[in-house]
Amino acid sequence: MARKLLLTHINVPGIRTFDVYRQKGGYRAVEKALKTLSPDDVVEEVKKSGLRGRGGAGFPTGMKWSFLAKPEGVPRYLVCNADESEPGTFKDRYLMTHIPHALIEGMIVASYALGANTSYIYVRGEMMPQVRILERAIAEAKQAGFLGKNILATGYDLELYVQPGGGAYICGEETALLESLEGKRGNPRIKPPFPAVSGLYNCPTVVNNVESIAATVPIINDGGEEYAKIGIERSTGTKLISAGGNLNKPGVYEIELGLPVEEFIYSEEYCGGVANGKRLKAVVAGGSSVPILPANLILKTLKGESRLMTYESLADGGFQSGTMLGSGGFIAFDEDQCIVRNTWNFTRFYHHESCGQCSPCREGTGWMEKVLHKIEHGHGTFSDIDLLVDVAKKIEGNTICPLGDAAAWPVASAIRHFRDEFEWHVTNGQEAQTRNYGLAHYADPLEPVM
Amino acid sequence: MLSVKHNDPVEFTDELLGKFAEIVARYPEGRQKSALLPILHEVQAVYGWLSVPAMDRVAAYLGIEPIEVYEVATFYTMFFLRPPGKYALEVCRTGPCCLVGAERIMKHIETRLGVKEGEVTPDGLFSWRGVECLAACGYGPVLQIGPEYTFYENLTEESVDKLIDELKEKAAAIG
Amino acid sequence: MAEDVKFKVSIDGIPVEVPPGTTILNAARQIGGDIVPPAMCYYSKLEGSGGKCRTCLVKVSKGSEKDPRPMPKLVASCRTTVMDGMEVQNITSPEVLEARKGVVEMLLINHPLDCPICDQAGECHLQDLSYQHGLASTRYEFERRTFDKIDIGDKVQLHMTRCILCYRCVFVADQLTPKRVHGVLGRGDAAEISTYIKNAIDNEFSGNVIDVCPVGALTDKTFRFKNRVWFTKPVEAHRDCPTCSGKVTLWYKGEEVLRVTARKDEYGEVEEFICNTCRFDKKATSDWVIEGPRNVKPTSVISLNHYDELNPPPVVKKNLLLQETNKEQFERAKELL
Numbered sequence: 001m002a003r004k005l006l007l008t009h010i011n012v013p014g015i016r017t018f019d020v021y022r023q024k025g026g027y028r029a030v031e032k033a034l035k036t037l038s039p040d041d042v043v044e045e046v047k048k049s050g051l052r053g054r055g056g057a058g059f060p061t062g063m064k065w066s067f068l069a070k071p072e073g074v075p076r077y078l079v080c081n082a083d084e085s086e087p088g089t090f091k092d093r094y095l096m097t098h099i100p101h102a103l104i105e106g107m108i109v110a111s112y113a114l115g116a117n118t119s120y121i122y123v124r125g126e127m128m129p130q131v132r133i134l135e136r137a138i139a140e141a142k143q144a145g146f147l148g149k150n151i152l153a154t155g156y157d158l159e160l161y162v163q164p165g166g167g168a169y170i171c172g173e174e175t176a177l178l179e180s181l182e183g184k185r186g187n188p189r190i191k192p193p194f195p196a197v198s199g200l201y202n203c204p205t206v207v208n209n210v211e212s213i214a215a216t217v218p219i220i221n222d223g224g225e226e227y228a229k230i231g232i233e234r235s236t237g238t239k240l241i242s243a244g245g246n247l248n249k250p251g252v253y254e255i256e257l258g259l260p261v262e263e264f265i266y267s268e269e270y271c272g273g274v275a276n277g278k279r280l281k282a283v284v285a286g287g288s289s290v291p292i293l294p295a296n297l298i299l300k301t302l303k304g305e306s307r308l309m310t311y312e313s314l315a316d317g318g319f320q321s322g323t324m325l326g327s328g329g330f331i332a333f334d335e336d337q338c339i340v341r342n343t344w345n346f347t348r349f350y351h352h353e354s355c356g357q358c359s360p361c362r363e364g365t366g367w368m369e370k371v372l373h374k375i376e377h378g379h380g381t382f383s384d385i386d387l388l389v390d391v392a393k394k395i396e397g398n399t400i401c402p403l404g405d406a407a408a409w410p411v412a413s414a415i416r417h418f419r420d421e422f423e424w425h426v427t428n429g430q431e432a433q434t435r436n437y438g439l440a441h442y443a444d445p446l447e448p449v450m
Numbered sequence: 451m452l453s454v455k456h457n458d459p460v461e462f463t464d465e466l467l468g469k470f471a472e473i474v475a476r477y478p479e480g481r482q483k484s485a486l487l488p489i490l491h492e493v494q495a496v497y498g499w500l501s502v503p504a505m506d507r508v509a510a511y512l513g514i515e516p517i518e519v520y521e522v523a524t525f526y527t528m529f530f531l532r533p534p535g536k537y538a539l540e541v542c543r544t545g546p547c548c549l550v551g552a553e554r555i556m557k558h559i560e561t562r563l564g565v566k567e568g569e570v571t572p573d574g575l576f577s578w579r580g581v582e583c584l585a586a587c588g589y590g591p592v593l594q595i596g597p598e599y600t601f602y603e604n605l606t607e608e609s610v611d612k613l614i615d616e617l618k619e620k621a622a623a624i625g
Numbered sequence: 626m627a628e629d630v631k632f633k634v635s636i637d638g639i640p641v642e643v644p645p646g647t648t649i650l651n652a653a654r655q656i657g658g659d660i661v662p663p664a665m666c667y668y669s670k671l672e673g674s675g676g677k678c679r680t681c682l683v684k685v686s687k688g689s690e691k692d693p694r695p696m697p698k699l700v701a702s703c704r705t706t707v708m709d710g711m712e713v714q715n716i717t718s719p720e721v722l723e724a725r726k727g728v729v730e731m732l733l734i735n736h737p738l739d740c741p742i743c744d745q746a747g748e749c750h751l752q753d754l755s756y757q758h759g760l761a762s763t764r765y766e767f768e769r770r771t772f773d774k775i776d777i778g779d780k781v782q783l784h785m786t787r788c789i790l791c792y793r794c795v796f797v798a799d800q801l802t803p804k805r806v807h808g809v810l811g812r813g814d815a816a817e818i819s820t821y822i823k824n825a826i827d828n829e830f831s832g833n834v835i836d837v838c839p840v841g842a843l844t845d846k847t848f849r850f851k852n853r854v855w856f857t858k859p860v861e862a863h864r865d866c867p868t869c870s871g872k873v874t875l876w877y878k879g880e881e882v883l884r885v886t887a888r889k890d891e892y893g894e895v896e897e898f899i900c901n902t903c904r905f906d907k908k909a910t911s912d913w914v915i916e917g918p919r920n921v922k923p924t925s926v927i928s929l930n931h932y933d934e935l936n937p938p939p940v941v942k943k944n945l946l947l948q949e950t951n952k953e954q955f956e957r958a959k960e961l962l
Binding site: 075084085087088089090093120124125126128129159161164166167168169180182183184185186201242243244245246250284288329334337345346349355 | 476478481483484485486487488490491512514518521522525526527528529543544545546548549550581582583584585586587588589590594596597598599600601
């Protein structure tokens, strides 16, 4: 069995309550940090751990913390990004539902490290049950003296609040989240300034994903170096993977980074193979915005090496033959799934979720959706496929926030790897309405690199 | 749930105002606009949707212009700007759920309720719509029902039928 | 930092020295000419504007003297401040021109292209932009997005279908008027400028939304369908106004003032905002002290059939003294012709 750091006690009855969580060693990290470490020591431990942001971008958390501006007399804020909305990703919901205190404990440790006395957990509005669970957990922690004034008699004060969103994927972008938390439309801000200098209420702010914050608990308990021993290269520690799509055992798994993708899909410990005895056609490994890969490329890199669940291995080959670990939203497609239909579906999602501020994303996502809809419904032409590639290119990199890239990548990668399926939709428009293209003809278009 | 027609004036109860005050206290002085989203959720939980008079009251309460409330309410998809059914079924329609049959479930709900997406059944009990990813991709197909946002997972045609029947009974019991 | 500190920057190889905090766009405007990136949403007089339309994207090929690394993506020049030693490429970068072409195409796919019946035609920034940077044809084959026309107040019409969502009118309402009643509603490509409920934008400075609108989305109802701008003759005038500076441009057709606008600089920005009384209620020559013909860029369609010594606008013709004081301007107009 692989080591677990976040979900160790997931099956303990009552672990959602403060008492059971505490019995199982909960809140030791708060005691250790507040009583024996300085805020800078905590930052140092997190740096040593090599923890990278678990929300998708993979930016080193400790480094992000050390960028926080600390002007005299200005409050600093920690905001937890629990606006989990990336299609394929549902790990934060799982963690907050079952072990809410893991997040609360992490929030206290991280707030202490950053010198924040008020922190917010921004939960997507649809997760109202989780909002209630967290509010209850906060009340319990406060009752036990882990929140509020003079925590554990150390002189440190912290108030923690839960803020529900209102239904907008874009609020997962950190500056859109801050706008939303200020009671405005979720329009991403134009950067610079970055939140580390001017974030919530124009004060220095750190925004971290739920899992990143929860991971600070084992890091403080066992030490950053101990955490860094798990994993490979710059992918240290454990990661929650949300497995969905056509798998025998979909769900949330905590893996040690470095696990081979093949083992993750096929072993009984994890997903138990593709559902209904079918064959694997494709995988989106890190949430809907990362490039989709055909089965052969997700299992092995172009060099023929076994693909591992790490930031580096999944990115091997760049966007030509690789993808990204992203937020760990692992979606498996069986042989009967239609790539064109799925690409249209994802693009509809990004079109629906574009905030509408900047022109390439506002107009381009809708345009791509319409072209994909046309191809999927049997009215496409060959030039439509090239048009899609070009529109995706015109969006990518030219927008205010990464939603533009997130919308462009799935389209570009689907056409890169499954162009024959798109072309088949064009030439066999009628037939495509009644049956799927299947597994047979896709092939990796690139020569192996020696 | 209180029923409010389009331009009926709205008076918030003391209980609701008490909740507002609790929410506003979470933010620093002068930043009460931050309370807007949580307050709109509270208002929608009571009235089922956000009417113009209700939004204007919220604006007055928070000391902001009504347009600032409209801007926010129209941006976020969870807020209903027209009355939905008493039970508004929101089915995830995004990729991973579609891989496991969400489109079939939506078709079934449409047939079963006899109304199109966004419409309300004649008895006012149900409406349904497809929504984007609900972050439950491993348990798809899924749907949620406000204001508690109760979750129903691994949906099949049978489980949807059962759910609709139960909701009907529940509504009949409440009267 | 001493006040006289200047950063050395180069844009398309042309050096310029600007104070710290200057944006790339404003540094480029200091140089002037073709290397100035186009801007559809940025407005120097409106705080917080810019960054949205993406037409002013440029390439930073050298970040600064201290950190010479290029920036990984194209940046919005209107919102990116210069660093000492920064090197920027605008029209010398094929990547920038390609991206800009893409942005123009995006701005146009849902634009109605109803220029023949649009009052803004001739002074429309989107028109200029597409002539300079766009493609001759469209690749978009779907139905265009439309909205109903609405009146916001009795003097201003909102034609949302033409809007490019620059947000400038929202900033005007926030920064110039006591109470904002319109805003951006909805989201994505369904976002629209609206009051949500039927509401009039009614205050002394609301008319400025017409001047800041880069397209024909907000137009002056008192000028609606009266004339094409290139058949009217702009004349600078002022009056002693208790509310605003009273410095305006009058747009004449024959003897008649068809409309009044603020004076705009070469980037289409007003020099000073004006009040609604000046804009809507003072349409007699006798209301104004005429200064002389407005200097119009020779490239502008408005300069067509315009001033030369032989044919000055009637109001100027009548006033020999004014002709004398504006001699220099006539000379310049003559040279250009």
